[in-house]
Amino acid sequence: MNDGTIPTAGEKTAGGRTAIEQSAIDQTATDQTATERAAGGQGPAGVMRPHAEEQYAEELALLAAADERPRPPGWRLSPQAVVTYLLGDGAKITPKYVGPRRLMEVAVSTLATDRALLLLGVPGTAKTWVSEHLAAAISGDSTLLVQGTAGTAEEAIRYGWNYARLLAEGPTDAALVPSPIMRAMRTGSIARIEELTRVPSDVQDALITVLSEKSLPVPELNTEVQALRGFNLIATANDRDRGVNELSSALRRRFNTVVLPVPASADDEVEIVARRVAQLGRALELPEVPAAMEEIRRVVTIFRELRSGMTEDGRTTLKSPTGTLSTAEAISVVTNGMALAAHFGDGTLHPGDVAAGIVGAVIKDPVSDGVVWREYLETVVRERSGWLDFYRAARDA
Ligand SMILES: Nc1ncnc2c1ncn2[C@@H]1O[C@H](COP(=O)(O)OP(=O)(O)OP(=O)(O)O)[C@@H](O)[C@H]1O
Numbered sequence: 001m002n003d004g005t006i007p008t009a010g011e012k013t014a015g016g017r018t019a020i021e022q023s024a025i026d027q028t029a030t031d032q033t034a035t036e037r038a039a040g041g042q043g044p045a046g047v048m049r050p051h052a053e054e055q056y057a058e059e060l061a062l063l064a065a066a067d068e069r070p071r072p073p074g075w076r077l078s079p080q081a082v083v084t085y086l087l088g089d090g091a092k093i094t095p096k097y098v099g100p101r102r103l104m105e106v107a108v109s110t111l112a113t114d115r116a117l118l119l120l121g122v123p124g125t126a127k128t129w130v131s132e133h134l135a136a137a138i139s140g141d142s143t144l145l146v147q148g149t150a151g152t153a154e155e156a157i158r159y160g161w162n163y164a165r166l167l168a169e170g171p172t173d174a175a176l177v178p179s180p181i182m183r184a185m186r187t188g189s190i191a192r193i194e195e196l197t198r199v200p201s202d203v204q205d206a207l208i209t210v211l212s213e214k215s216l217p218v219p220e221l222n223t224e225v226q227a228l229r230g231f232n233l234i235a236t237a238n239d240r241d242r243g244v245n246e247l248s249s250a251l252r253r254r255f256n257t258v259v260l261p262v263p264a265s266a267d268d269e270v271e272i273v274a275r276r277v278a279q280l281g282r283a284l285e286l287p288e289v290p291a292a293m294e295e296i297r298r299v300v301t302i303f304r305e306l307r308s309g310m311t312e313d314g315r316t317t318l319k320s321p322t323g324t325l326s327t328a329e330a331i332s333v334v335t336n337g338m339a340l341a342a343h344f345g346d347g348t349l350h351p352g353d354v355a356a357g358i359v360g361a362v363i364k365d366p367v368s369d370g371v372v373w374r375e376y377l378e379t380v381v382r383e384r385s386g387w388l389d390f391y392r393a394a395r396d397a
């Protein structure tokens with residue numbers, strides 16, 4: 001396809017750089033524009049969900065200014081400052097992750113080594129959330145993301161081609177479409193892969209060279225992209241998908257695994273839900289509904305009891321429903337309840353506003369979960385003092 005008259009990427013351009021080097025520089029220039037925009041704080045106006053580095057630009061700037069510890073090459077913050085960003089400092093830095101500090105220390109220090117990080121856990125344990133914030137704090141860019149699915153192709157991990165240009169010009173660097181991972185290698189940033197175990201095994205194996213050699217060969221251009229310092233990879237995988245496309249042992253050896261647990265105590269989980277509900281309410285510009293701690297605690301209690309198959313006092317064993325009843329679902333049940341209360345209620349969150357959401361979250365399978373829920377309702381909810389309003393609302397829902 002290449003007739004020899006077109007300079008290939010290995011040849012030098014006028015500036016004395018190879019085409020790939022030049023393109024890396026162009027790419028960095030685009031990235032800087034994104035960072036400058038992020039410095040504005042909230043990101044582009046009207047955007048539904050600004051990236052973490054945009055939303056928390058102020059906190060990141062504060063941390064960077066005060067950070068006197070050594071930063072690994074290519075990092076914007078020291079590992080200690082990244083952990084502070086994640087867990088908060090009780091003052092201006094808000095906590096993003098609620099959970100054991102040690103886990104975050106292990107995750108962050110892994111990223112400063114040549115091993116990649118695998119975040120594992122049941123649904124809704126903040127794997128995606130933590131990986132976004134890690135990338136934002138370390139590289140100032142959480143957007144270098146590959147969403148893993150059964151249909152993820154090798155191009156998503158390596159590179160593809162702009163076919164119009166490929167046909168017109170032959171394989172040139174301008175016709176090459178880099179994957180987010182290749183872009184992260186060129187800029188020395190953190191790349192993210194979501195749901196790695198859903199990706200077909202042969203596609204997963206494309207990562208082995210990237211992780212062990214820190215380079216991505218481009219045989220069509222007779223060249224390679226070598227990762228700049230600062231490059232690393234965070235993958236997330238769901239415990240429930242275990243066995244779908246198990247990671248090959250060659251790949252697994254290149255990852256350190258951190259398992260994110262479900263919140264240890266009901267108080268922790270209430271804190272997480274309350275915090276996220278307040279943030280989401282602000283982001284959605286829902287009319288103010290007073291943070292109804294009582295309803296939040298009720299949702300969390302129900303979810304924890306059904307999840308663990310035991311009432312809080314340990315007296316009654318329960319059947320567990322088929323769904324996961326994750327913290328993430330508790331957050332969305334409460335947020336939906338707030339929207340109901342704000343738009344159709346009297347502006348305060350009542351049991352009736354969360355009841356339908358809870359029933360919907362618990363009953364995923366109409367037959368078996370229906371039995372579990374009715375038994376819980378009649379034996380636990382009905383007898384509990386102060387829960388009569390909720391019992392009535394749930395029975396009607
Ligand atoms: N320990 C926690 N600390 C802070 N937030 C949490 C915690 N656990 C859950 N969350 C919240 O739950 C929500 C969902 O988290 P996220 O989407 O990251 O879960 P996930 O583990 O990626 O789930 P899935 O396996 O379904 O992809 C986020 O809004 C996050 O803030």
Ligand SMILES: [Mg+2]
Binds near residue numbers: 127128129194236
């Ligand atoms: Mg996720």
